[in-house]
Amino acid sequence: MSHATVSRCLARRGLSRAPKGPRAAVRRFEWPCPGDLLQMDVKRFARFDRPGHRVTGDRYRSGKEKRARVGWEYAHSMIDDHSRLVYTELLGDEQAPTVTGFVTRALAFYAAHGIAAKRLQT
Secondary structure, eight states: OOHHHHHHHHHHTTOSSOOOOOOOOOOOOOOSSTTSOEEEEEEEEEOOSSOOHHHHOOOOOOHHHHHOOOOEEEEEEEEETTTOOEEEEEESOOOHHHHHHHHHHHHHHHHHTTOOOOOEEO
8 A cells, every 4th residue: 555545544543643642731920919010022013005915916016116115113012911901002113212202101001000010021
């Protein structure tokens, strides 16, 4: 018999691979009180000037469009580890003045919700 035939026969009977072992239990960490730990991160998203080929079906791009550097948007986010309350802003860069302004606004947001920050993790 060919290898493909043997493989299909074993797979049909559930014998093609060794059974997987049990998964380890997921260990989740959560600080005991709101504000004990705030976690901050930045995610970069590409800007575009027109919909892509998936929407339009048109893969053509002119030389001018290929040379155009449309840029990036940066989603700055801060989440409270206990309550999972999130504050996010879409900003134009990751420069120090932008980030410090974001942190100031995020801490004011959490203070308005009664959460006093003790630790910040980036």
